[in-house]
Amino acid sequence: MSEKTTNTPVLDVFIPYGKQYIDEDDIEAVSKALRNPYLTTGPEVDAFERALCQETHAKFAVVVSSGTAALHAACAAIGIKPGDEVITTPITFAASANCILYCGGIPVFADIDSETWNIDPKEIRRKITKKTRAVIAVDFTGQAVQIDEIRQICKENDIYFIEDAAHALGTKYKGHPVGSLADLTTFSFHPVKTITCGEGGAITTNDEELYRKLKLFRSHDITRDPSQLTQCPYNGYNEQIGLGFNYRMTDFQAALGISQLKKLSVFSSRRKEIVDYYNKEFSKIAQLTIQKEIDASDTTRHLYIIRLRQDLLKVGRSEIFKALNKENIGLQVHYAPVYYHPYYQKLGYEKGICPIAESLYEEIITIPLFYSLTNSDIENIVRGIRKVIEQYSA
Ligand SMILES: Cc1ncc(COP(=O)(O)O)c(C=O)c1O
Missing domain, CATH: 3.40.640.10 (Type I PLP-dependent aspartate aminotransferase-like (Major domain))
Incomplete structure (x- = not known):
């Protein structure tokens, strides 16, 4: 059976989007x-x-x-x-x-x-x-x-x-x-x-x-x-x-x-390696956009976010989200604009204040990024994302 139609998750166990490392x-x-x-x-x-x-x-x-x-x-x-x-x-x-x-x-x-x-x-x-x-x-x-x-x-x-x-x-x-x-x-x-x-x-x-x-x-x-x-x-x-x-x-x-x-530089290097790998792989996928880095920032990345392009948005983010979860990939959305929260709406903030932030919010999904992810984990995460995208782009 091809990867496109198989129901077996790409990852055997669920991987959260973030996790501590305690030794x-x-x-x-x-x-x-x-x-x-x-x-x-x-x-x-x-x-x-x-x-x-x-x-x-x-x-x-x-x-x-x-x-x-x-x-x-x-x-x-x-x-x-x-x-x-x-x-x-x-x-x-x-x-x-x-x-x-x-x-x-x-x-x-x-x-x-x-x-x-x-x-x-x-x-x-x-x-x-x-x-x-x-x-x-x-x-x-x-x-x-x-x-x-x-x-x-x-x-x-x-x-x-x-x-x-x-x-x-x-x-x-x-x-x-x-x-x-x-x-x-x-x-x-x-x-x-x-x-x-x-x-x-x-x-x-x-x-x-x-x-x-x-x-x-x-x-x-x-x-x-x-x-x-x-x-x-x-x-x-x-x-x-x-x-x-x-x-x-x-x-x-x-x-x-x-x-x-004491482990910050080791944590930081591994996070950078994972980000480099994700960036390389996701740059090859036409249906995704990745975050642009300014030259001035040498970034220790806390979160890795993929942005869905138009043809995937037609499917809907929650559909993609559910399909990725079925591959055992833990996800989050960072963040809804703060003023979307009901408390802020009650204070009188209206939607529409920051249109660029609002459209970003509709299109993003945070994928796993933490120190102890193995090479095989990240390869499988990319494989799972490719699989879901191919499924919905067919
Ligand atoms: C950007 C940002 N600021 C502040 C905080 C608050 O930190 P804490 O959860 O330690 O209170 C968080 C927590 O996630 C955050 O992401």
């Missing part, structure tokens, strides 16, 4: 941390922050409980307040915009570039008003945004540049690691990301004042620093000087983060 060194590092007197915010947290500074070349790093907490802390540190507008991309996880709402700000969505799928600097310019206080640009799938252009726009308009690099740890822009190029850069260590702490996040910055604010915000805005206290009745006395949160990371999560970070 014995990671387990040992966590076990060791659990035997320490500190269970939370102890020496491992400090060491993880130092390791992140080394990796990103940033002067300061603050680790927190998630990438979402990192974004919230970043918005709070720059003082986003009710009525402030912050420009971001619609093609992202909701947290990139929710953090603006947490501070009472107004998310303003700027459309993406039709080929790189990252926020388009021209669209950022178009959306700037007197109320704009910041840009949150997302390194979508791991590819760096056009950092120089965005930095220039922010400088001209005296607004902050937050880079949401949840997807992009390990990525370099013009030879510099992301993490020290925007005013604030945020990371996520959720299990599908390039390195994981279970849950976790970080903010990096070169600005000492922002760093101090981030550290306070992570722990209720409570200080013991004598220079900040208004009264000083006894040793160990503390005062709450703002409205912070408990966004602390535990020491055993930080120990996992340190151990994972």
Whole structure:
């Protein structure tokens, strides 16, 4: 029977679109941390922050409980307040915009570039008003945004540049690691990301004042620093000087983060190999488009997305999605434009704001990309995709 008609899946077992890689060194590092007197915010947290500074070349790093907490802390540190507008991309996880709402700000969505799928600097310019206080640009799938252009726009308009690099740890822009190029850069260590702490996040910055604010915000805005206290009745006395949160990371999560970070270059190389293979194979398939990379970005890819061309769209993405699932290929869609979510619709955002993002959303499917995929896995994934496309192009 030909591959076209067989009902046997190309892959024997289901492969998810993303997955963590934990080895014995990671387990040992966590076990060791659990035997320490500190269970939370102890020496491992400090060491993880130092390791992140080394990796990103940033002067300061603050680790927190998630990438979402990192974004919230970043918005709070720059003082986003009710009525402030912050420009971001619609093609992202909701947290990139929710953090603006947490501070009472107004998310303003700027459309993406039709080929790189990252926020388009021209669209950022178009959306700037007197109320704009910041840009949150997302390194979508791991590819760096056009950092120089965005930095220039922010400088001209005296607004902050937050880079949401949840997807992009390990990525370099013009030879510099992301993490020290925007005013604030945020990371996520959720299990599908390039390195994981279970849950976790970080903010990096070169600005000492922002760093101090981030550290306070992570722990209720409570200080013991004598220079900040208004009264000083006894040793160990503390005062709450703002409205912070408990966004602390535990020491055993930080120990996992340190151990994972040691493998970043190995993780990164393997992800690049897989991306190169996919790019080569999918470039040969006329019914697919792949994401364009800018020369400036040396990307550690978090997600791999295929875009369906017109003849496949006639079949419908959900039909293709179901057929690929039957081949045991795990899939996702990253992302529906944030303002499509019912919560945002209730806030008054209407469809049509960002037409390029909206048409991208209708046409994309995320396929498996993670460190431990074998060569035979990726060959079979490509075979499965070819098989389904041939089925529907017949
Ligand atoms: C672009 C982006 N920003 C922020 C986040 C939030 O990170 P976390 O899940 O660690 O809260 C995610 C999570 O997937 C993300 O993809």
